[in-house]
Amino acid sequence: MSESTTLFLYDLATYLLNGITQGSVYALIALGYTMVYGIIQLINFAHGEFYMMGAFIGFFALVSGVPIWLALPASMLGAGLLAMVTERLVYRPLRNAGRIPALVTALGMSLFFQYAGQALLGATPRSFPQVIPTKTYQWGELYVTNIQLLIIFCTFVLMVFLWWLVNKTRVGKAMRATSFNHHVAELMGIDTNKIIGLTFFIGGAFAGVAGILVGMYYNTIDPTMGMIPGIKAFVAAVLGGIGIIPGAVLGGLVLGVAENLVVGLWVSTYRDAIAFAILILILLFKPAGLLGSPKREKI
């Protein structure tokens, strides 16, 4: 192999690795979108804000000396609870109001959380504490940091956990039953309100852990940080097939990799346009998403 080919392959591997890292974050956020949609057919546009909250909970935990292995679950728990409370106080009263009022409310909640965040925490970005000193490993010309590995590892563990929860546990089966039909699930004795609350909790927790991980990866956080990743995760969920759990993971990874390939091989200014190009293409050619069959729209 010529030297330039080798270099090109290393470049490609680097873009792939960065793409998988970024895609893991999208996947973690997209799961919440897709699970919430699967269970109450709501596009929760405020979902990106739970990622922001997770980042801030992690930030405050870490600066007050909480060790990282406690800060991670703390941001999951905090963001999960906030998502659950939002469902209870805001979305539940609107459950039967129709899709458009709920959608508009979700957009409103997104702005509310961003502005409330700016009012309470200030609009200036904060630098995230460097609790884990960055280490870079090198194979030839391929570089990978311990933070990237941590992100990929956490995502993998959480995916396996979620797969197990949804497919193997009583409560997971109840989630699938509820996503089919609330009335029928109730007829089994399932408290569907609890199941819906739990779904928001899991979605929020996954977004929350993505937030703290991204804080460590990019070293900076601010109250509006959830907006762009939130939109991209939504695209990822639609790409995979909204309501389909493995679809969110696939969509997130495909989007992350596509972005990094385009930025690396082409022009970096197109980064944020990729997501929208993909969204338009998927809506045109395969509106049910990569894993969706035309009729089947749910988990």
Added chain:
Amino acid sequence: MSSPLLEIRGMHIAYGNIRAIQGIDLHISKGEIVTILGPNGAGKTTTLHGISGLIPIAKGKIIFEGKHLSGLAPHKIVAHGISQAPEGRMVFPELTVMENLEMGAYLRRDDRIHEDRDKMFALFPRLKERGRQLAGTLSGGEQQMLAIARAYMAAPTLLLLDEPSLGIAPILVASIMEAICEINRQGTTILLVEQNAYAALKIAHRAYVLANGTIFMEGPAKELLENKEIQKAYLGH
């Protein structure tokens, strides 16, 4: 006479300004099969929805084992011992047959779940063969068997069945009715809603005939089978 297992007094149910149920009285004693007959749109499903708590009742009382049920969430009513196989079967299509049965037993913690499942497999051997299959891949008749078995898995005191013969091949209707009879013989009280009056009256002890949200006839099933008016309207004589 001992007090009935279920008693409905003066029940009214409305969808907005459509008054679907307009003051019905109904009672079921322990051990009975009671059927509610009536044409499409009579209010049969609405009545079962009222009992199961899926729709609020506007007026009236539902008393089960001496306790008032109105206002309870549907899952609480299951906990009180009333389960339902809803109209159109509504099995969970993306869950396996086994998982559907597990969902039926959602609230149970006792150790007789397996025993009850085996009872259902004895009653509907096809369900056992297809245990690992997704319920959505079953035929209509098999889905109906699954819907009944799933409701049975709650170990209900009262089992509500909404048109189990709907859309089922005629040869299967008889075997499903026979299975319902067997479930009743083993001690479960049954409220069976049917448009197929002949099939229902053959296995029921008593019947109510519903039309336009009111009960216009009731009596022992045998008498209704012989009743000229019923024969003309429902039995195609």
